[in-house]
Amino acid sequence: MGDFNFPTINWRQGESGAGLDHPVTKFLNATKDAFLIQHQTVPTRYREGEKSNILDLVFSNAEDLVQDITVAPAIGKSDHFTLLVNLNCKRSLVRKESRLNFHKADFNKIREDLQAVDWNKELGEKPIEDM
Template sequence: MGDFNHPDICWRDNTAGHKQSRRFLECIDDNFLLQVIKEPMRRGAMLDLVLTNKERLVGNVKLKGSLGCSDHEMVEFKILRAVRRTHGKLTTLDFRRADFGLFRDLLGRMPWDKALEGRVAQDSWLVFEDHLL
């Protein structure tokens, strides 16, 4: 979260007018990040961003007006976290017991070049996530 100062970015179309802003968008795509604020804040621009790597991790985003004499909006949001419980007990994953060889083998069976051909980063991530889960 923060003030990224790229007023020329159109988040709806994922486009930008300046080279530095286009590089910023590429960085966001390359790291599979999503920008979750939907409303412009200052003079129609979204400068303060909330970036996440999981689609349903951040929710209830609200703009709360400026604090004091700042020209930035306060952003309130919740980090959503599902807790898995089995018979009343909290379950956690034990990665020490994972079979990463099998994991690598299963992922290696997918023809990724064909499955991801012509897709933008976000769509590619959704295909990968679907296959993974």
């Protein structure tokens, strides 16, 4: 989103009349190469006696990400209208699996506890499956 100041781009047609090495054409090609969609189609800059232009652009990588754009009056003495952009954002909750943090384990205490057990008495003559 922003003021890109490329008034010669025809965003409805996705073309410019500039030559291949012109910054306007390079910018337009870069947006196409990045698979960006330009959602703003209404002129947002107006000066008396001049042609109105689409200079304030809203790009996304998904057609349905921008729900709608409202063009509101300019703020202060700006010659750019204000854009109110409603985004279609969905938040998905990702449940994090709990995992043990072995770095916090007291391995010395674990060894002491295991050594304190009389394993012959505990396991005795039990079959392997029961042990």
